[in-house]
Amino acid sequence: MKFLIVLACIAAASAAPLSADQAGLVRGAWDKVKHSEVEILAAVFSAYPDIQARFPKFAGKELSSIKGSADFALHATRIVSFISEVLALAGNSATAPAIETLVTELANNHKNRGVTKDQFTEFRTALTSYVSGHAPWGDNVAAAWNQAFDNVYATIFAKL
Template identity: 25%
Template sequence: GVADTWATVSADSHKHGVAFFLDFFAAHPNYQDFFPKLEGKSGSALKGDPNMQAQADAVMAAIGQCVAAGGDKGALAGPLGALAKTHLPRGIKSAYFKDAFDSFVAYLGKSGVSTDGWPAAIDTIMEVLTAELKKHGGS
């Protein structure tokens, strides 16, 4: 399940976070525009960029918080509400988060890690995140 998969991934979360972002930007190059410090970078320049590495670590930490909540919508509301507040000013919408989460699950599968339980977990996360975005004036 999700907790077991996360235990495997989080053991080397930095490596997985960077690899996920490289895959995500390859699949959705337009989303890299939301990261001004990463503009125009690709390949090894992107992989080694300290801003990219910091973003990857932050995203993996946020996913870890969601996993720790164990599907409890009340427990998810705090960290996802904070995420909504920081991302709304940048024009980030729920559909963009959904693309990122779907890309993360695809990355897990590509990495040979079980995706069992992840689609349902992502649905729960997206339900709470979308509500938090709307609460703060987003979509």
């Protein structure tokens, strides 16, 4: 019985909308890195070359040779802008459906490209590592950040 209660608590904890305070903590960390678009994408590709290999424009190329290109900057900006857009809507129950719509669209686009759950998890690991190393980071920020990813990934993984 106790075990079932613990399981129920874990399930409940895995998809709880962010409070306004949590959203503020995540935005605070994100604001410190969001102008480093190119460095963020380079960190993801460097940690996980299988992600780079999914991009028709970047597959099979040396990271150092593509990192300075306009295509690289454009894609890095697309990813970072998407995250900024979602975070701007976080922490407010009135805008939760808008987040769901954006994230569902992202999941469907990426499913069509053959991106896997493991690769989304790799992306999360690399991004979290980058942000935690470049923004003031404490247990409260980490917990809010993880809650944000748990929520978004619950939607994405249900579609993949």
